[in-house]
Amino acid sequence: MDYRRDIDGLRAIAVLPVVLFHAGFSWFSGGFVGVDVFFVISGFLITSLLAEDLRQGRFSIGRFYERRVRRILPALFLVILVCIPFAWIWMLPADFEDFAGSLSITIFLSNQFFMNEVDYFNTEADLQPLLHTWSLAVEEQYYLFFPPLLWLVWKTGRRGTLAIVSLLVAISLVVAVIGAATAPDLTFYFSPARFWEIGIGSICALLLLDRKRRQHGGATALGLALIAYAVVFYDKTVPMPSLWTLPPVLGTALVLLFGGSASPAGRLLCAAPVVGIGLISYSAYLWHQPLFAFARLYELSAPPPSLMLLLSVLSLMLAWLTWWFVERPFRRRKRPILPRRPVLFSSFAALGTVILAFGVWGYKSEGLPQRLPDRARAFAAFEEDRxxxxxxxxxxxxxxxxxxxxxxxxxxxxxxxxxxxxxxxxxxxxxxxxxxxxxxxxxxxxxxxxxxxxxxxxxxxxxxxxxxxxxxxxxxxxxxxxxxxxxxxxxxxxxxxxxxxxxxxxxxxxxxxxxxxxxxxxxxxxxxxxxxxxxxxxxxxxxxxxxxxxxxxxxxxxxxxxxxxxxxGWNVPRAAALCELQGRQSCRDGHxxxxxxxxxxxxxxxxxxxxxxxxxxxxxxxxxxxxxxxxxxCRMFDDEGRPLYFDDDHxxxxxxxxxxxxxxxxxxxxxxxxxxxx
CATH class of the missing domain: 3.40.50.1110 (SGNH hydrolase)
Structure with a gap:
């Protein structure tokens, strides 16, 4: 398929609200819908590439997964490896246990872990450096079955393929609606309730197959308006995924179907700064949450907005470096790093196995409390004194x-x-x-x-x-x-x-x-x-x-x-343990x-x-x-120096x-x- 600058611009529109939402800025209260925008874009691009390979008779499962490995794993594994030492030093056992469990992203199952352990909109989720990897897991689970399915139904023609994909989208949407009404927290991470969003992107790709795309400025502007509405007016109380997810999803579909550079809205998406952020959007998505989570873990008080804004900018800077020195070298067509497919697969499988084994060790050991000095460990244990x-x-x-x-x-x-x-x-x-x-x-x-x-x-x-x-x-x-x-x-x-x-x-x-x-x-x-x-x-x-x-x-x-x-106002066991780790002396003055x-x-x-x-x-x-x-x-500790609370108010x-x-x-x-x- 031909390169479209407006899609990279759309990626920027997706990633910036997510970053600013996780930073805690209230004017982006619905910024989490950026992930839904990413889902639709992903479905569109992947289906377009698969359809082109199928039409030309060069479809290969091996080549498809090689592209996915080169696209996803180098930057992801880099971020994980950077996170591990900070988690080891700064995390208390309960947090480290969750972090270790989230390393299941190496086999793309972190959404299943978070489904059972972490409410996405709970404050505890803000302390998880790899919380955002749930969306990567959902995507890769979709791409486990979709390419073989597309290959099987391709012989039915475009209409037959479109009908089958549309049926799967409808089923997934029904699952989402039922789940939102009965078990919203679980449904948020549940892959079958999310597949319809990626499937909408697939439908857009199939609709444009063998057809010349007609640019329409009004449709593009409407699509962006639907996304913007969700970003500004949605908040944590809106059940996702559900029918409420339709506006940002359909808005993204409109941009994919009718976008381009011929209209004011299209020119906005094609502007060089916007496209530039879009190009590094994947790495920006990877870096922002670890930066925010470790800032919150290190600080005894909530980090000020100025710091969160600075970290947002830093995530873009790290994203550019990662894109330039990691993503591009692995993805370039000529002389990529690890050019041979077997070596590529085996190398990342070996590294992923080591990371996963480390995660299992940390999780089964209940956060490896022996990492901490005795006094810090004793304070931290009061988080479980319930x-x-x-x-x-x-x-x-x-x-x-x-x-x-x-x-x-x-x-x-x-x-x-x-x-x-x-x-x-x-x-x-x-x-x-x-x-x-x-x-x-x-x-x-x-x-x-x-x-x-x-x-x-x-x-x-x-x-x-x-x-x-x-x-x-x-x-x-x-x-x-x-x-x-x-x-x-x-x-x-x-x-x-x-x-x-x-x-x-x-x-x-x-x-x-x-x-x-x-x-x-x-x-x-x-x-x-x-x-x-x-x-x-x-x-x-x-x-x-x-x-x-x-x-x-x-x-x-x-x-x-x-x-x-x-x-x-402070989580007392956490504050005491962190004070001990950081050598601070002014942490027990009460309130x-x-x-x-x-x-x-x-x-x-x-x-x-x-x-x-x-x-x-x-x-x-x-x-x-x-x-x-x-x-x-008012004191926070008893006469023996033990915390009177297991958090900040219980x-x-x-x-x-x-x-x-x-x-x-x-x-x-x-x-x-x-x-x-x-």
Whole structure:
């Protein structure tokens, strides 16, 4: 096929939004659709080359895969080899375990690994240097079956081939739509749900086969507009792949079918700077995520936008060097590096085997913690210091709310029959629930505890930008009904009160800024309105729903409310371990109690009012962590220097949770004494 400058320009339009999205710039909130653009371009180019070989009777599976090896592996393996020493030095065991698993990209299975381990839009994904290789795995899985399939159906003619490919595209799109509705996180990485995007590119190539392409400026401009719309207006809440993927995919198809240099839109794509970025787009795609991930791993606080912009530029510079010194020498027609096919295949197979073996070792060894000094390793281990009931007694959107009570979540009776008290809430509740249950049992109370991750848990509130809205509401109904049916005397409520109310994650004002999407809550009945985090009316409605929910509970149970857990802003075990690795001395100064008061003031006022009315009893846990005086500080470590948290806001099971358990027991005793006196 003839070279088209506009396609290289389109590659630039694809890669830049991806880079800036991963850099964290909000104006590219939908930049991840650049990958979808790449899929369509890839399908178009590969099918065009295959069709040309088939028409000329020179089709060769061996030659096809030689081209793929020369195109994909040299730059990919270079980036992997550069990443390994940085991962070895800077990564804590949990991160290194995931990194080791991602080395399955050497056999193009990293999408399968990430499908089971990493939510693409979760903040933990930002720390994965090879997260972006999932798309390479999807492409190569497509090209395992597509060339032989095209060879088999080629004799049916262009129309027959087009019909068969279109049928496969339709089937894949149906898989994507069903998956987006039932298991969106898994579907994101699922190859059969992505094949239709590459297939659209294949259809474009088949449509142009033996036909002269007609340039159309309006169609090209419309195609670019569809891509731009998705880049600017989509965000992490848009399910991908799904019908929402159609605009950027069809926009790319329009450019491929009608693009050229004859229109203003076409001339934009053909401009030298744009084409230049397109030429190095593959290497830019490879380099950007490792740069961003290692910057986030090294810094104790979120890297500033200026640094992320600088790293974005650096990724383009490294991309040019890689394109010039690695990609071109392997791909040139005359005297390429490793010119003989058997030597090429065996060389990369050997190197890939070594990398894969290293990955298996790192993964099976749980991140090779022995790499780290003893103190750093001890700090890092607290990232895993979570409730032993976390997997069983912390529900998520991934499965419907089961029939309650849930066996295994009660103490002393594991089946939780006839508990005196039920602990309800979100992951904050689950973090300390087992230690609280142990203390409550020692005080003579039978207990049950079940939480729902990311769920405000009372008042008909749900979190926006989450897939858990219906499950959260169902949990609220069922947990209260279950407590009622078992004649529970009391409930203990703990949620991340300020996060849902403000809509924003915590900024401690001292460089500790919690990463992640907004966590805005709203009434389920107003979910579709998607009110902004700082909407005053939304915040007023949430606060009113908090109060109404607690009043409703107080009409049936003695209610203990655990005051907001002091948030930190830094991942405490990670920060401590990195400080140890980097030899820093100023990492354990705590954080401001005034910030805690400012962030929680409306909540504490509301809880104080309900307490004065005798409707609730508060477990006032702040004094366990903070000097509760103006200008006081809140600590992150216990008296033995151990982290009180397993991240930046959840209490560690063996330290922070133990600290507040007696406070909760005392509050429950007061609540039941008052109830008995009525």
């Amino acid at each position: 409730s032993p009931q976390r997997d069983l007694c912390l529900l998520t959107y991934r499965a419907p709310v089961p029939d309650l009570p849930l066996a295994g979540c009660g103490l002393p009776n594991a089946s939780a029959t006839n508990p005196d008290v039920v602990l309800i809430g979100d992951s904050h509740s689950n973090a300390f629930a087992r230690q609280a249950q142990i203390a409550l049992v020692e005080a003579g109370f039978a207990t049950d505890a079940l939480a729902y991750s990311g769920c405000p848990a009372i008042g008909g509130l749900v979190q926006l930008n989450r897939k858990s809205a219906e499950g959260c509401l169902d949990y609220q109904r069922q947990i209260v009904a279950s407590a009622r049916s078992r004649d529970a005397k009391a409930v203990i409520v703990s949620i991340r009160w300020p996060g849902y109310l403000s809509g924003y994650r915590y900024d401690n004002g001292e460089g500790g800024v919690e990463a992640g999407p907004t966590m805005t809550a709203d009434l389920f009945d107003r979910y579709d309105e998607k009110r902004a985090p700082d909407d005053p009316q939304r915040r007023a409605d949430v606060l009113a729903a908090y109060e109404a929910g607690l009043r409703d509970l107080s009409s049936e149970f003695a209610v203990v409310v655990v005051d907001p857990v002091p948030e930190v 401001s109690y005034n910030n805690y008061l400012d962030r929680n003031r409306p909540i504490l006022q509301m809880l104080g009012r309900l307490e004065r009315e005798g409707l609730i009893h508060r477990a006032k846990i702040a004094p366990a962590f903070c000097d509760t005086i103006p200008g006081g500080r 209490l560690a099971h063996t330290t922070g949770a133990v600290l507040i358990a007696p406070v909760i027991v005392d509050a429950l005793r007061r609540a039941l004494l008052v109830q008995e006196a009525l």
